[in-house]
Amino acid sequence: MAASTEKIREVVESYIALVATGTAVEIADLYAEDATVEDPVGTEVRRGRESILEFYRGLEGMEARTSLGVVRIAGGEAVFHFELVTTVGEQSYTVAPIDHMVFDEDGRITAMRAFWDPTTDMSVS
């Protein structure tokens, strides 16, 4: 049985909050074992906790904020638009993907794919 829409929405909101202020471990805890991450879509697919931890460690300790846009949930899957703004010194980097997530019956993420293009969906200010 698919996770409920409410549970999935909760996980998406936790994810967006943790990407801004959480640790890599906290984010990885939202994922199922052997989950996959493809970010951005078209690049190598990461699989499993170690690889996912490594991916999110890049965000740890950065000054970051996130905001969630349109979210759609159907059939135990979610797609959602969000913005991640990281600040390094006086520069702000904004990435604005649409993510696709698949969930297991307990609401853990089994697959995440982030749709964005570094040449058009990222800006510096």
Add this chain to the structure above:
Amino acid sequence: MAASTEKIREVVESYIALVATGTAVEIADLYAEDATVEDPVGTEVRRGRESILEFYRGLEGMEARTSLGVVRIAGGEAVFHFELVTTVGEQSYTVAPIDHMVFDEDGRITAMRAFWDPTTDMSVS
């Protein structure tokens, strides 16, 4: 080789325009042979031109307008938010999905999945 970002964007824009004012044949022409359509996600997957034509015939002759929101294109795939407003008599029905499309190297759609929930992402006014 994946279709170019420009080609994919063009097909997405054609799709959104044709959903409002095109015929089922014109829309089906954007699809590859043996393409699949899952709309909304979680319902039965349609496969092939006849089934896709049948799906879009439901829109033919309706008074409809569409608007395209955020579009993200990566790795030969696209996700995009849009609104479809159909008017029947004095009632307007708004559906606001996020669609995911996969394209072949010629830019034809090989798979479309529409993420929306009839209980939350559709409104009547």
